[in-house]
Every structure is written in C-alpha cells, then in structure tokens.
Amino acid sequence: SAAEKGGYDAFMLKEIAEQPRAVADTLLGRIGADGRLHLDEMHITDEQLREIDKIIIIACGTSYHAGMIAKYAIEHWAGVPCEVEFASEFRYRDPILTKSTLVIAISQSGESMDTLMAVRHAREQKARVLCICNVNGSTMPRECDGVLYTHAGPEVGVAATKTFLTQLVAVYLIALYIAQVRGTKWGDEVFAMVQLLGSMPEKVEKVLETMEPVRELARSLADEKSVLFLGRHVGFPVALEGALKLKELAYMHAEGFAAGELKHGPIALIEDGLPVIVVVPPRARDVLHDKIVSNIQEIRARGARTIVIAEEGDDSVAPYADTLIEVPAVPTLLQPLVTTIPLQVFSCELATAKGHDVDQPRNLAKSVTVE
Ligand code: G6P
Numbered sequence: 001s002a003a004e005k006g007g008y009d010a011f012m013l014k015e016i017a018e019q020p021r022a023v024a025d026t027l028l029g030r031i032g033a034d035g036r037l038h039l040d041e042m043h044i045t046d047e048q049l050r051e052i053d054k055i056i057i058i059a060c061g062t063s064y065h066a067g068m069i070a071k072y073a074i075e076h077w078a079g080v081p082c083e084v085e086f087a088s089e090f091r092y093r094d095p096i097l098t099k100s101t102l103v104i105a106i107s108q109s110g111e112s113m114d115t116l117m118a119v120r121h122a123r124e125q126k127a128r129v130l131c132i133c134n135v136n137g138s139t140m141p142r143e144c145d146g147v148l149y150t151h152a153g154p155e156v157g158v159a160a161t162k163t164f165l166t167q168l169v170a171v172y173l174i175a176l177y178i179a180q181v182r183g184t185k186w187g188d189e190v191f192a193m194v195q196l197l198g199s200m201p202e203k204v205e206k207v208l209e210t211m212e213p214v215r216e217l218a219r220s221l222a223d224e225k226s227v228l229f230l231g232r233h234v235g236f237p238v239a240l241e242g243a244l245k246l247k248e249l250a251y252m253h254a255e256g257f258a259a260g261e262l263k264h265g266p267i268a269l270i271e272d273g274l275p276v277i278v279v280v281p282p283r284a285r286d287v288l289h290d291k292i293v294s295n296i297q298e299i300r301a302r303g304a305r306t307i308v309i310a311e312e313g314d315d316s317v318a319p320y321a322d323t324l325i326e327v328p329a330v331p332t333l334l335q336p337l338v339t340t341i342p343l344q345v346f347s348c349e350l351a352t353a354k355g356h357d358v359d360q361p362r363n364l365a366k367s368v369t370v371e
Contacts, residue, residue: 004156012157012249012348012358019341020205022152022162026169027197035194037177042130043146044102049181052102056095056127057084058118059106060368062160062244063167066132067106068237070171073333077186077193078178088114088371091121098127104174105131108155108163109367110138117371119143132170134163148174157359158366159248161344164241165204168336172197193331200337203328207341210326214342217307217323218349221275226253228269228276228304229343230295232260232288235279238336242277242343248361249351259295272303277346279339280310280317285332289316296320309339 008014032038055074057067067084074082080102085095087105097103103122107115110133119140122129131144134152141147150166172193179190221227227246231239239256246254257266259278270276276299281288297320300306308321311329318324327338351358 010358015157015162016344019162019165020201022166023169024201025151026166039177046181051100053100055080055082055102057104058087058090060087060114062164063106065237065241066167069234069336072234073175077175079184087118090118097125101127103127103129107140108134110135110140111367111369113369113371158364206328207338211345214345215349218346219353222353229256230259231279234336238279238339245347249347249358259292270299270302270304274304276304277307281332282311
C-alpha cells in the first residue's frame with residue numbers, strides 16, 4: 001500500500017532514500033569512543049583471527065559484488081589472501097579449506113540456497129564460517145559460527161539497494177577489524193578509515209540530493225538497446241552491479257567490464273551513440289585515474305556517448321564526458337558507497353520510464369531458495 005511505501009511510488013525508491021540511515025545503523029555501536037572497532041558478534045577470538053591464513057567469500061547476485069569489493073579491502077588493510085566466488089560454483093569444484101580458512105558468506109536474506117549449501121560444505125571441511133546478513137534469525141546466521149548483521153531494515157524491492165550499501169559497510173568493518181587485531185602496517189590508515197566511515201551517512205545523503213540530472217538522463221535513454229559499464233579496482237564490481245541492476249529492472253542488455261580489459265575485446269562493441277557509463281577512481285589514485293581517463297578518450301573517439309561518474313571537482317574528465325555525474329570525494333576503497341547510488345537511481349528511473357514495476361521485476365525472486 002501507499003502507506004507502507006512511506007509516500008514513495010515504489011519500495012525501491014523508499015529503500016534508496018533510506019540509505020543514509022541504513023549505513024548509520026550498520027555502524028551503530030561498532031566503533032568505540034577510542035576509535036577502535038568492536039565486533040564481538042563475529043564470535044572469533046583475537047587468537048583465532050591471527051591464525052587465519054586465507055579468506056574465501058561466497059555469495060550470489062548483488063551480494064557477490066559486495067564480496068568482490070571485500071577482497072580489495074581485506075587484502076589491502078588486513079593483508080590476508082582473499083578469494084571470492086559465486087556460491088553456486090564453490091562446492092562443485094574442490095575448494096581447499098582448512099581450520100585456518102575463514103569463509104565469509106554474504107547474503108541479504110540468509111536464505112539463498114546456493115549460498116546456504118556452500119556454507120554447509122565449508123563447515124563440513126572444518127572451516128570457520130561467518131556471515132553478513134540482513135535478516136535476523138534467518139537460516140545462515142543460525143548455521144554459521146558468527147554473524148555480522150547489516151541492520152538495514154526490511155528490504156521489499158527485489159533488486160537490492162540499501163542492503164548492498166550496508167553489506168559494503170559490513171565488509172569494511174570486518175577488513176578493518178582484522179587489520180586492527182593483527183596489527184598490520186596500515187595502523188594509522190586503519191584508524192583514519194574507521195573515523196571516515198562515521199562520515200559516510202552524510203556523504204550518501206549528499207549524493208541522493210543531486211540525483212535529478214541522473215533521472216533525466218535515464219529517461220532520455222529509455223529506448224536504447226544496450227548500455228555498457230566500465231570501472232577499475234573497486235569501480236569494477238560497481239560497474240558489474242550497475243549492469244546487473246539495469247538487466248534486472250529494465251530488461252535491457254547491460255554489461256560491466258574491467259576498464260583495462262576494454263582493449264582485449266569489449267572495445268569492438270563500441271559504436272556511434274552507445275551509452276557507456278564509466279566509474280572513475282579518485283584523482284589521488286593518479287595511475288589508475290589517468291588510465292581510465294584515457295579509456296574514456298578511446299571510447300569517445302569511437303563514437304560512445306560517455307556518462308562519467310567522478311569525484312567532484314575532477315576537471316580532467318570533464319572534457320571527455322558527455323554527461324558528468326559528480327560524487328563526494330572519498331578514499332578509493334570507500335568510493336563504492338557513493339558511486340553505486342547514481343547507478344541505482346539510473347536503473348530505477350529508466351525501468352519506470354519503460355513502464356516496468358521496479359519492485360517486482362519479471363522472473364526474479366527476492367530470495368532464491370532453490371539451487
Ligand atoms: C536474488 C535477488 C538478488 C540478490 C540475490 C542474492 O537473486 O533477486 O537481488 O542479490 O538473490 O540474495 P541474498 O539474499 O543471498 O543476498
């Protein structure tokens with residue numbers, strides 16, 4: 001009903017708007033007054049955490065994209081080798097798991113059968129299994145050794161929005177917590193990042209306030225056949241997530257690529273007028289940043305219509321952007337918290353312009369409880 005949607009036309013719109021609050025709720029009570037993290041709910045002692053020699057992340061759909069970002073965060077801050085895999089693939093190969101492997105399942109619902117079966121497989125191999133979950137008391141938290149709840153509140157829209165942003169917060173918390181316990185060379189950076197996480201709800205709010213041009217853009221592209229998404233580093237999973245949202249909601253061909261792979265194939269797809277959305281890393285990451293700027297030039301020279309998501313004040317991309325979408329400046333690893341939002345708004349508005357029900361896309365279920 002309209003009341004349940006809190007005055008919005010769709011649950012998805014409401015859930016996108018709730019993201020500043022949701023992100024704040026994921027952080028709530030987890031950062032001490034001394035700036036140190038407290039994640040006792042993970043049910044893992046400092047000693048056990050120091051013995052971990054490999055982390056494997058398993059998830060599906062949007063949660064898998066959060067897992068890809070987790071890998072960058074965990075390997076950088078915590079210095080522990082980390083793999084990420086689709087839950088549906090995991091147990092059908094022969095994954096190497098020992099007592100010192102930490103498996104982290106990411107699942108909004110806690111009920112996805114693919115992820116649940118992967119959790120059971122990992123537990124049978126004696127690995128320690130944690131989950132990141134949004135639904136209290138669902139199956140995965142009950143079967144895992146520990147759980148970090150995202151506290152995003154119920155999500156009704158089939159396409160994940162606020163639960164994705166809060167999964168990101170949860171993976172940052174875990175990565176920074178492991179770094180804190182193990183005492184890596186990034187001590188000062190870890191401390192600074194924890195402080196910065198506290199300011200993310202404001203940044204998310206700021207992005208939401210500037211979305212009108214993105215909605216206009218989406219409406220203008222409603223008749224396109226295909227949209228490509230490019231990113232590098234953590235911008236790559238963001239590109240994949242942008243493409244997934246557009247497929248799910250607008251039933252449109254959409255593909256995400258690692259920008260560095262462009263020259264190895266995807267550039268052949270570029271033709272006159274093809275919309276390409278590019279996620280640009282912060283200017284501070286000069287090498288990565290400059291490489292993606294040259295990718296933008298290359299595709300534009302071949303006729304692509306470039307839609308560029310970049311940090312505010314990034315003058316170097318403006319000359320090559322047919323549309324420039326600015327987001328607040330944040331460190332590279334945290335950037336998905338701000339760059340994902342325009343992509344959510346874009347797919348939601350485009351699908352609405354096509355007359356689709358964004359809360360109940362055809363053929364999809366909120367939680368897939370069959371393998
Ligand atoms: C379904 C939903 C997706 C979701 C995926 C994983 O496919 O339509 O939005 O990302 O399941 O769900 P989970 O609850 O495990 O995160």
